[in-house]
Amino acid sequence: MKKHLNTVKSAGLVKRGGYHHGDLRNALILAAEEILQERGATGFSLREAARRAGVSPGAPAHHFGDARGLLTAVAARGFKRLEEELSGASTNTPPADRVRAIGAAYLTFALKNGPIFGIMWLRDLLDQTDPEYLKAGRAAFNVFEQAALERNVPVATAPHVPDAPVIAAWAMVHGLARLTLDGALDAVPLDTRGQVLKLMSAVSHGAVAKEC
């Protein structure tokens, strides 16, 4: 019955003896992730997060203000984790296969973290102006774009406009992830996803635009 405490507990983030917690901010983020994964976005509440961190209902306000604040932190952390996964896939793969590997990592992350991935895009529930959130989101996209363009221009410095093949490829992986999560592709064999990722890679490199 208390099984849901395991993750937060095993990370040593439930309040121990003292009056002060020590790392409540992180404990609440982990607790929120736990709730999302177990019960989905519908099942989330600030009180439940406080409960799992072993703390009174008023405590979270000190760190996040309100529920929106906590969820925004969760989303930001989600994008950071996604970025790490994508970066890992990128550096471990020769340039020619990079985009496909990144796409596969994107898909894997989304499927493993369904409800968290979902909330990362639910702007209604987030503080859309939070700089950490925005930065993390851009960083993740950057990894993808860099691999597609196969040059090392640092994109983050100046605003620029990504071109159609990159957007098309991103939309394709993203759509594949969402349709899978939403159960719309239950009848489609796993193998097909691999083929879709190949097509995605080709699109990202302009294989279609350059005269087919």
Add this chain to the structure above:
Amino acid sequence: MKKHLNTVKSAGLVKRGGYHHGDLRNALILAAEEILQERGATGFSLREAARRAGVSPGAPAHHFGDARGLLTAVAARGFKRLEEELSGASTNTPPADRVRAIGAAYLTFALKNGPIFGIMWLRDLLDQTDPEYLKAGRAAFNVFEQAALERNVPVATAPHVPDAPVIAAWAMVHGLARLTLDGALDAVPLDTRGQVLKLMSAVSHGAVAKEC
């Protein structure tokens, strides 16, 4: 202040004088759509739908059982409307351009009906076994697939497995729609969406797979 009643009202679906409503089922579906469009999925409640239809809080139970039942009906109607849009785009367009036109219609529908489109895929909130819902969803996909395959085999009769280019193309439009709705493409010019749809069309016809 009562502005939100307009749609349901102007459709003549608010209870008039009598004890019985006459068409409460449809009135509730319209009211639910209104709420979703105005307040998003978070703002939806069964009581509010009843309120807008001019009926007591217990009334919806007679027609839908619970909130899930009503939302499922909304989602089913959403897919029916989507299917109509896609069919319209298909029949009004020469075969060569059909997939692109359908993709554009898909995107337009999604953007016009953001929160409703969102809920159509939120299986947590729906009765996933509802036959009307399932049928409407399949019918919409069928229009897309038929155009991509450019033959007239009726797909609905026997279960079959769509192949990678069709799934890839669908994922691409779907992803484009969701990323746009979620504000992730705010910096991308509208023109780019048109180019993405062209790429989508090429992919759906196997332009990439057939040796590039």
Add this chain to the structure above:
DNA sequence: TGTACATCAGTGAACGCGCGTTCACTGATGTAC
């Protein structure tokens, strides 16, 4: 055409629930001297 009656589609008050947030408070921590 009239009457009895079953069925249907509503009412509206009441219930218990968990939520987010507030607030006066208090225990722990860290810093100045």
Add this chain to the structure above:
DNA sequence: TGTACATCAGTGAACGCGCGTTCACTGATGTAC
């Protein structure tokens, strides 16, 4: 090394809220004869 004190990070009881659902009821409708 010791003491005073400000600041910080918690408590926990209380608030009001809107929700979904229930239930005994009642008015309207339609059908049988």
